[in-house]
Amino acid sequence: MIPIAFIDTETTHLDAGIGEAWEVAVILREQDGEQTTDTEYAWQIRPDLISFDPEALRISRFDERFKVPPYAEAAFTAHESGHITPMTRAEAVTAIVNVLSGAVFVGSNPAFDDRFLRKLLGPGSAQWH
Numbered sequence: 008m009i010p011i012a013f014i015d016t017e018t019t020h021l022d023a024g025i026g027e028a029w030e031v032a033v034i035l036r037e038q039d040g041e042q043t044t045d046t047e048y049a050w051q052i053r054p055d056l057i058s059f060d061p062e063a064l065r066i067s068r069f070d071e072r073f074k075v076p077p078y079a080e081a082a083f084t085a086h087e088s089g090h091i092t093p094m095t096r097a098e099a100v101t102a103i104v105n106v107l108s109g110a111v112f113v114g115s116n117p118a119f120d121d122r123f124l125r126k127l128l129g130p131g132s133a134q135w136h
Contacts, residue, residue, distance in 0.1 A: 008037075008038035009109065009110065009111055009136070010035055010036060010037045010038075010109065010110040010111070011035070011036040011110060011111045011113055012033050012034070012035050012036075012106070012107050012110035012111065012112055012113065012135065013033065013034040013035075013036070013113050013114065014031070014032070014033055014107075014112060014113065014114040014117065014120045014124070015031075015032045015033075015114060015115065015120065016028040016030065016031050016032075016119070016120045016123050016124065017029055017030035017067040017069070017072075018063055018067070018123050019054045019056065019058075019059040019060065019063055019064060019069075020058065020059060020060040020063050021060065021063060021119075023119075023122035023123050023125075023126050025058050025060075026054075026058065026059060026060065026063065026123075027052075027054050027055065027123065027126060027127060028052065028054075028123040028124065028126070028127045029051060029052055029053075029054040029067075029069065029073065030049065030050070030051045030052075030067070030072070030084075031048075031049070031050050031052075031103055031124065031127070032047075032048070032049040032085070033047070033048040033049070033103075033106055033107065034046070034047050034048075035048065035106055035110065047085050048083075048085050048102075048103075048106050049083070049084045049085035050081060050082065050083055050084065050085075050094075050099045050102065050103060051073060051074055051075050051081060051082050051084050052075070052080070052081040052096055052099055052127065053075050053079070053080050053081060053096070074091050075091075075093070076091065076093050078093070079093035079094065079095075080094070080095050080096040080099075081093075081094050081095065081096050081098065081099035082094060082099075083099070083102070100127065100128055100129070100132070103124070103127070103128060104128055104132050104134065107124075107134065107135045108134040108135070109134060109135070109136075110135050110136070111135070111136045112135040112136060121133070
């Protein structure tokens with residue numbers, strides 16, 4: 008069975024041509040015979056805040072939720088313990104691509120998330136359905 012990826016992004020603007028995703032959260036549902044497994048993933052990527060929409064950051068609670076350490080470009084933030092794993096932007100992009108590869112993309116507004124993910128991950132990285 009094809010994995011299902013429930014996606015949510017937080018962004019710096021409503022327009023993907025101007026803003027960027029600063030958080031990507033995924034619940035990946037995988038089926039192995041009768042066994043269903045849901046795995047939670049979340050990454051935050053340090054955004055370029057030159058062209059941001061203050062309202063977008065307010066709604067996503069950027070100031071209180073952004074957890075990337077000052078010395079890092081990105082972080083994995085879905086540890087149950089609350090631990091933050093610093094990483095480079097390239098490592099985060101690779102991890103996101105690996106999780107979403109071949110999955111069926113589902114979300115509250117999948118077209119919105121898709122636009123921002125394609126921008127974040129780069130050309131040819133959208134390997135989802």
